[in-house]
Amino acid sequence: MARYTIEELLQLKPSETLTANFPAEEFRAIIEKVSQVQALREEEFAAHHVGHFNRRRSSHHHGKPKIKHTKPKVTTDSDGWCTFEGKKKGSGDEEEEEIFKETVSTPIAQETLKIKPNNKNISSSRPADTTDLVTDKPTLSFNAFAALESDEGEEE
């Protein structure tokens, strides 16, 4: 049986490059092509899966999201009075702000409001509102005598 130790075989390694007994260039080309395809796929994968930044936030894997609430702006004058400055309407659109001011400054016309009785409250044991009682007053009351008189008049 032919036996060679690792050292013996290394001693037999030629210093010059020998020609292989198979189409080595073709073999290396296949491997090169596979490496290129794999590198291209890795690039594509990386482009579509950039860490976790492109992922939507899961609703059940984390705690409540941190929401930053803006503090209301309160100014204190020299007398110690605090004034709350509400959020301004609009985002710098002056025309819109003027229209808003106009509608606010227009006095509201005095109108007589007809209030319908709330049947629910009347029928219940709950005392109705006094204002409701006034409005609930029937406008036409039945007059039995007047009715009789009118009937007689018709017969005549």
Added chain:
Amino acid sequence: MSVEEVTQKFEETVSVDDEGPKTVLSGTNFDVKHPLNTKWTLWYTKPAVDPSESWSDLLRPVTSFQSVEEFWAIMQNIPEPHDLPMKSDYHAFRNDIRPEWEDEANAKGGKWSYQVRFKKNDIDELWLRTLLAVIGETIDEEDAQINGVVLNVRKSGYKFALWTKSEDKEPLVNIGARFKQVLKLTDADHIEFFPHSAANEKHHSPSITL
């Protein structure tokens, strides 16, 4: 036939100048070669690029060699392990044994396995040492227990496997001990033997650990 015997035979047949050292490679006549014990076939598993490619399409024999000189000529012309793409395999198997469990010669055997977890710089050297130990028949002094040797290139690292024709514990333990030396492993490192008969089981455990 040892390397000295072959070299002596060569010197007897070829006239060499007295000036330089007399070696096989100093002359231009390469007809005389150092024969190996058996013929070996180098196989390559190409990683699947297209889903339609099957295992039989991917596993192909590259070439065969029967001498030391032929072996070196091949090694000089093929990419080294660190140049191989992911999911590639190199296989060197004796004669015409296919690097598959189904092959008659492998069916009753198994494999000594070791995984290099991290990509070491000396991975090319370890693979070369394994090949030399196998083709030089020094890893298996008793009998021709070795059918072949495999290198898997994976994301997790490089897997070395020594395929044997039987599961006999006694010769396998000797082979395993030498395999550890070849891979330059310490006592803290462990190699495992997996019989091919248990390869289809879900969580097959090694039958021998060294």
